[in-house]
Each structure stands twice: as structure tokens, then as C-alpha cells.
Amino acid sequence: MTIHLLFEELSFAGLPLRDLVKSFIMFNLCACLIVFAWQKCKSLTQGTQRSSTPDLDKPSSRRNDRDKPAREWGVWKPSAFKRPPASPYPGWDIQSSKPIPYRPFQYGPKHFVTMGLRSMKWDEWIELDNHYLKYHADKKRRIEERGEKCFGTAPEAMDGAIELLEELCEYLPERYPTMFQKTTTGITNTLTGEIFDITQRPLPEDPMAIAARLIQDDLAIMAERPDGEYYLLAGAILLSGFWRLSDKFGMPLSEIHTSGNVPQFREKLERGMMNFFRRLKPEEPVLRNNYFIQVDDDLAWSHSIGSEDSEAVSWNTAAKNKAIEHHYFRSERQSLRRLPRSGVVVFTIRTYFEPVTEIAKEPYVPGRLASAIRSWGDDVSRYKGKEKYADVLLEYLDQKHEEQVKAGLDLEKEEELRKYPF
Numbered sequence: 001m002t003i004h005l006l007f008e009e010l011s012f013a014g015l016p017l018r019d020l021v022k023s024f025i026m027f028n029l030c031a032c033l034i035v036f037a038w039q040k041c042k043s044l045t046q047g048t049q050r051s052s053t054p055d056l057d058k059p060s061s062r063r064n065d066r067d068k069p070a071r072e073w074g075v076w077k078p079s080a081f082k083r084p085p086a087s088p089y090p091g092w093d094i095q096s097s098k099p100i101p102y103r104p105f106q107y108g109p110k111h112f113v114t115m116g117l118r119s120m121k122w123d124e125w126i127e128l129d130n131h132y133l134k135y136h137a138d139k140k141r142r143i144e145e146r147g148e149k150c151f152g153t154a155p156e157a158m159d160g161a162i163e164l165l166e167e168l169c170e171y172l173p174e175r176y177p178t179m180f181q182k183t184t185t186g187i188t189n190t191l192t193g194e195i196f197d198i199t200q201r202p203l204p205e206d207p208m209a210i211a212a213r214l215i216q217d218d219l220a221i222m223a224e225r226p227d228g229e230y231y232l233l234a235g236a237i238l239l240s241g242f243w244r245l246s247d248k249f250g251m252p253l254s255e256i257h258t259s260g261n262v263p264q265f266r267e268k269l270e271r272g273m274m275n276f277f278r279r280l281k282p283e284e285p286v287l288r289n290n291y292f293i294q295v296d297d298d299l300a301w302s303h304s305i306g307s308e309d310s311e312a313v314s315w316n317t318a319a320k321n322k323a324i325e326h327h328y329f330r331s332e333r334q335s336l337r338r339l340p341r342s343g344v345v346v347f348t349i350r351t352y353f354e355p356v357t358e359i360a361k362e363p364y365v366p367g368r369l370a371s372a373i374r375s376w377g378d379d380v381s382r383y384k385g386k387e388k389y390a391d392v393l394l395e396y397l398d399q400k401h402e403e404q405v406k407a408g409l410d411l412e413k414e415e416e417l418r419k420y421p422f
């Protein structure tokens, strides 16, 4: 009997085998089609929500989700890792390179509180631009005027702070060779004429105050203690706008955030952040961006929320519905990396600050910003002071959006032209 005949003859539960095989194939084909269609739908909806800070947010997707790392908490064995040398920033020039236009807000209808971490390329650790001299002057003035209220290093974090300074003295001349020169004892800033000898002991100045004057970022150092918590033990917080180093110095990460009523911190952020910090490797730096609206033009300290020296500061003191000219867009680009020798985690905070009336000229920006602000829940709205500016700001953004649409803005193209965080 040929195989063909055998196939014709065989049957199962009264059905010929041939029909059974046909049904089986049809069934599998249908299942594949359903799964394919479902995945396509999912990716399309995700596309319209423009969610783009995915993988690193869920530590469990990349790492094993147990709390306890393999090493003992608070003990760091120096790692052999060395940051790859940075290549010079192509075409960068201190006079003409403009600030990078980060626009890290996403369309509603719902706003999700997430860590929003993404990987960082080593070359891009520190960003400098033609606003450098203003930042430098503001920082210098703040250090002189406010002294140790805005910078400091606990003895426990001194080695980490010096390692950070050494790292900057290596990185900056590599990345911005037209502005920095490495010397045998430190670094020269050819723009300001400052020469730093970082080999003296004790250092003539606090290392965080020196480090912060080399760049436009504010800086913080988090050190792990044997309880597995990360403490803010060194910092130069000079242009932070809304918070003061003196309020948070020495605090563990969770208290830094809960004392500031960061929305949904306990429910959505705390556990992921703890895991992230404990597991962060020197070779895996990350970035995140955020944004705020500010209703005055002071980069260093937003006096609308109260004097920097008052006991408590809050949005309650801010005037409501100021004219649109007083609305500023404030956005931080933060990086996190663990330094290989000391094991401390360095947190850099670079603030970008522009009038709302300027960013609203950019295609898609007014429409998307208005949608993002409308999507904030009550907690986020309270935290970001929305009731003080929403009426004026949203009316303005809606109007600018309408003008852009009338002038032919192609809404279908946005996805292609602007990817998060732009």
C-alpha cells in the first residue's frame, strides 16, 4: 500500500486523517493570523502614545528582580572598568553651538509616572553649549553668595567626589578639546582662563564646587551604606530652581523624594529605583529627562515659589495667571553612572531653560505640550503648580497650535520627525 493510500485510509474518531490534518493546518493558520493582528494593533497604539522610555524602566526586564545584589551592601570592590575615551564633539563651538532642544513631553490622554531611564552613550555624558558663560557666572556668584548651603562633600564621599573631578578632567579635554586642556596636575579652561590643580591635598576648594564650575550641570553624589540605601553625601546644587541642597543633604533617596511629595513615588518609583541603584554597573550609564513650567525668569532659583531662604517653599505663594511672557519651560537632562573606583553613583542635572513663547514656535511643540499638561493627574498637577498657569498657558498653546495647523502642519509626520525626548 502506498503512503498516499495509507493516508486516505487512516481515520481518527470516524474522521479521515486527511480532513484532520487539513483542520489542524487551518486552525494553526488562523491562530497565527490572530496573534499577528494583535501584535500589530499593540505596536500601533504604542506608537501613537509615543512611549519611548521602555526597557530600563522595568529592572526585571533586564535584570534579575531579587532585591539583594551579589555583593555586600555598602562595600565596593574597585572595578577594572575604564570609560572609553570620548571623541571630540563634531562641529562643536562654544560661540555657536546652541542648547539641545529637549522637549520630553508626550501626548495624553493619560500621563504615566515612570522612571523614564534610557541608556547613555559615553561620548554624551556632559553637554556644553553657547550658554556656558551665563551658567558659569551664575554658579560662581551662587558659590560666593550662598556658600555651603549649595555645595558640600561629606568625608565619607570625599574619595568619590575626587574621582568625579578626575573623571571630568579626563573627559572634558577629550570631548571639548577647543575649550579644555588636560595638564599634568588637572585641567585648564581656556575660555575662562581658570587653571585647576586637583593633585593638592587637601584640595584648596571643595571638589564638588570645582567640578560644578567646569560644566553647566548641577551635581550630586549618592553613596551606598551597609543598609543598602543610597545617601546624598556630596553635591553642588547651584541652578536647581525648585529645591535646596541644604534641605536634602544626608538624606536617603526615598526621603529625598517623599519629602518633596514626588507624585506616586511610593507606588510607582521607589522599588524600581532601589533595585536600579543597587544594581547599577560602572559600564551602564543612563539618562532621563523631565520638564516643568516656571513663572519667572530666574534659572538659579524660581522666586515665585518663595524666597530661597524662607523655611518652606511652595507653589501656593506663586501669583496666578501671569502674562505668557513670564512663562518659562524648564527641562532637566539627568545622567546617572557609577564610578568604578569608589563605587559612588554620580547624578548630573543639566537644566535647559527657555521662554515658552520661544519653544511654542517649533512645529508640533505647542500642541503636544498642551496635550501633555492636560494629561497630568491631580497629583502631578499639584506638584507642578498647574493651577497657577494653566489658564493662560493652555489658551496660548492652543492658539499657537491652531496657527501651525492652519499654516499646513502635517500632524501625520510628527512621529517620523520628532522622537522622544525631542
Ligand code: HEM
Residues within 6 Å of the ligand: 114, 115, 116, 220, 222, 232, 242, 243, 248, 256, 257, 259, 260, 261, 262, 263, 269, 273, 276, 288, 289, 290, 291, 336, 347
Ligand atoms: C533613577 C533615578 C531617579 C528617578 C527615576 C527620579 C525620579 C524623580 C521624579 C519623577 C521626580 C519628580 C520630578 C520629575 O519629574 O523629575 C523627582 C524629583 C526629585 N528628585 Fe529624583 N529621581 C532619581 C534620582 C534622583 C537622585 C539621585 C537625586 C539626588 C539628589 C534626586 C533628587 C530629586 C529631587 C531633589 C527632586 C525634587 C523633589 C522636590 O520637589 O522636593 N533624584 N525625582
